[in-house]
Amino acid sequence: MSMQDDTGAPGRVLVVGASASGLTTVEALRRKGYTGAVTVLGDEPHAPYDRPPLSKQVLSGAWAPQRAALRDQETLSALDAEFVLGDPAAGLDPASRTVRTESGRELSADAVVIATGVRARLLPGQDGLAGVHVLRTLDHALALRADLLAGERLVVVGEGVLGSEIAATARTLGLDVTLTGPLSAPMALQVGPLVSGILADLHTERGVKLRLGDGVVGLTGERGRVTGVRLATDEVLPADVVVVAIGASPATEWLTDSGLALDNGVVCDSRCRAEAGVYAVGDVARWHHEGLGRHIRLENRTNATEQAMAVAGAILGEDRPYAPVPYFWTDQYDAKLQVHGFLPADAEVDVVEGDLTARRFVARYRSEGRVTGVLGWNMPRQARMRRQEIVDGLGTPAPTH
Structure with missing residues (x-):
């Protein structure tokens, strides 16, 4: 039986995901006067940290890793929430709103917020090779930085926002950098031909080699370490370090047996509700945007915050559509x-x-x-x-x- 306090709010809220959208949901609930029990489940051992600095300030070394923390310990403690970290979610029963974790814990609540984000996509064969990186977590950023400091030639696979940012940061660290991907210019998909053409000029002036317009089919290696990136033309771009930045997939594998609608994310209504008492927020949520008249999913930092505030409101009974004007930024050089x-x-x-x-x-x-x-x-x-x-x-x- 679900518990409610006398305002009609749920007695217990469980947030699955301890990144920006999950943390902001908790903060917004408290700011709106919610006094019930809150648990935050996170798959990483780290307290909540911010992701945009990972490809810039943390990777360049301008920031010590702890500067990426979203809040200090005192501020987190003041939220009066239980943080269960380093234990990924492994399953959800929406009827009882119970989440099972990989370690075997069972956490139940009256409202569940899915904030599990996305996972970096991989190239075939990259798992077994040293020197090949993705950049999604703080640990990824630190491992990549260590390799960049020891390496000379970096190939970035993927000409989107993340790949372009990593290429820029690595050039400022003095590496020989090649940016490759199937499109004609950096961020062509995100900003269109006019601006991506100017970005291409900027990267070229700064010494990045652009090898764009051909797909990547795989990696080459020797003795377990990467030596290059093979293009569809069969050309191999030599590398000591490779970053694969070919996009991300919503982290919904743990929900496969849940009965929730999963289609490029957790499918939600215009209130970010996947099912009664179950909501999704941030990169993992695909919801109905009433202004556009269709379902969309946004992978950006601003949406993580704005959607979390909307979900906190929905949990507390506010009934309004979440229909934002999206916003993202990128810093390169x-x-x-x-x-x-x-x-x-x-x-x-x-x-x-x-x-x-x-x-x-x-x-x-x-x-x-x-x-x-x-x-x-x-x-x-x-x-x-x-x-x-x-x-x-x-x-x-x-x-x-």
Whole structure:
């Protein structure tokens, strides 16, 4: 039988995932006055830390690893939540809202929040080779940094946001860096041809070799250590260190037998609810965005926070759709890019402020006559000021109180 306190709030909340979205859910519950029991289950031994600095400040050595912690111990203690760390979730029974962990624990609650994030995708054969890395966790970042400091030639497989950031950081550490992937320019999928072309110039000027436009079929190795990356053309790019940054998959394997709808994430309604008393938040959640009229899943830091606040509200009985204007940023060398909204591949792009040649500009993205997105290159304030055009273009519903 589920317990409720006299306000109708659940008596016990279990958050599965101890990263930004999981922690923010707990903080938002407490801020909204929730006084019930809260448990946070995490698969890593570390207290909650932030991921965006891993490919930049932590990898470069500008930050000691502990600076990536999201909160100090005192702040975490003040949340009055039980943190069960280093024990991954292994199964969920939604009817009884009970989570089984790999060590055999059983944790039950009246509301369960799934915040298990994503896992880095791997290349075939990469598991058995030393010198091959993915970058998703703090331990990944530290292992990669150690190899970069000892190595000379890095090949980054994957020309998306993460691959581009790692290439930039490794160049600033002085390595010989090659960036490879099937698309024509860094972040081509995320920002379209105009801006990705400028990013390509930036990386080339900084000494990154771009070997783009061909797929990667595998890795070469000798005596258990990586020696290169093999392209679909059969060319091998030599390497002492390889980073595989070819995207991520929602961490939903533990939910296979749960009966929840799983399709590129945990499928949720517009309130981020997967089933009665079960919610999903952050990179793992695929929910119905009422402004767009379809299901979407966002892998970015801002969504982890905003969606967590929405889920905390939903748990406490607030009934409003979560329909955000997405936002992400990336820092590469001295370029800071801020992206608001959606940048469809076929969008018309025009520069509305600043100057492309000075690399200080705002670009506006339009699709079917409506503004869907805005990108600022070293113009954060000006880009943010144009966000309202996206809201108008989306026709996002106003919050219902």
